[in-house]
Amino acid sequence: GAVVSQHPSWVICKSGTSVKIECRSLDFQATTMFWYRQFPKQSLMLMATSNEGSKATYEQGVEKDKFLINHASLTLSTLTVTSAHPEDSSFYICSAPDPPFTGELFFGEGSRLTVL
Amino acid sequence: GQNIDQPTEMTATEGAIVQINCTYQTSGFNGLFWYQQHAGEAPTFLSYNVLDGLEEKGRFSSFLSRSKGYSYLLLKELQMKDSASYLCAVRVYNAGNNRKLIWGLGTSLAVNP
Numbered sequence: 399g400a401v402v403s404q405h406p407s408w409v410i411c412k413s414g415t416s417v418k419i420e421c422r423s424l425d426f427q428a429t430t431m432f433w434y435r436q437f438p439k440q441s442l443m444l445m446a447t448s449n450e451g452s453k454a455t456y457e458q459g460v461e462k463d464k465f466l467i468n469h470a471s472l473t474l475s476t477l478t479v480t481s482a483h484p485e486d487s488s489f490y491i492c493s494a495p496d497p498p499f500t501g502e503l504f505f506g507e508g509s510r511l512t513v514l
Numbered sequence: 515g516q517n518i519d520q521p522t523e524m525t526a527t528e529g530a531i532v533q534i535n536c537t538y539q540t541s542g543f544n545g546l547f548w549y550q551q552h553a554g555e556a557p558t559f560l561s562y563n564v565l566d567g568l569e570e571k572g573r574f575s576s577f578l579s580r581s582k583g584y585s586y587l588l589l590k591e592l593q594m595k596d597s598a599s600y601l602c603a604v605r606v607y608n609a610g611n612n613r614k615l616i617w618g619l620g621t622s623l624a625v626n627p
Contacts, residue, residue: 432614441601441619442557491556495613503547503615505556 400426402494404506411482412514419477419509421492427472428494432503433465436489448475482513516540518618520602525624526592534587534621536602544605544613548576548587551599551620560587560600589623597625 401424411417421431431448446467447455454467466478479486489510493503517539526532538546545564549557563569563578563585575588589596602618 439622442617444614444617447614489554493556502559502562503549503557505558508554508556510554 400496400504402504402506404492404509406509407507408510410512413483414481416478416480417482419490421475421506423473423494431475432493433477434491484513487511487513516616518602518604518616520618520621523622528592528594528625528627530592531590534600536585536618538583538604540604540606540616542606546578546585547603549601551601557601592625594625597623
């Protein structure tokens with residue numbers, strides 16, 4: 399199956415700093431990528447849909463100025479958590495649908511963010 | 515609104531069969547997915563149903579009834595490694611006519627020896 403690579407796997411940062419997470423499709427072109435957040439023992443919560451060459455579509459309640467998404471190429475999408483606070487500590491996962499999104503989502507490995 | 519219900523936790527014995535149910539109420543339907551997620555890892559794809567009936571893939575089978583808004587995942591010959599969270603997700607169209615998945619909260623399955 400297709401491979402999606404996500405970096406970093408773990409990141410610890412101080413409150414008030416910004417953190418960038420990268421999501422790359424390694425062997426296919428992803429015009430769309432999904433960014434999820436998952437708190438312990440909870441399900442995946444879709445934060446935004448990233449579209450190559452256009453603005454991301456954010457889900458209701460997600461602050462687009464705080465969670466900056468850039469999808470500048472067909473193989474790379476980035477999520478930047480700006481001015482991070484302890485409540486932003488979570489597991490962030492990106493995924494890309496198999497072209498042409500007939501079924502399976504391919505997930506990155508996930509990034510565990512801890513804000514001190 | 516969008517709503518997906520599945521049991522929070524289940525327990526089963528190694529070698530047994532377990533059925534995990536999922537009911538959904540969504541505005542629109544474009545397929546139902548089951549994913550497996552081990553603690554601290556990303557989900558992995560198990561199955562996809564878009565038409566009514568049973569899809570079998572090795573030890574795992576998934577059933578869908580669109581009229582009842584109901585699906586189940588059947589796991590046979592349970593192994594210890596099957597201990598994980600099982601996520602039910604329904605694909606719908608959002609306001610921008612793009613497809614997206616609505617996720618259930620997941621069923622945490624514990625397989626005991």
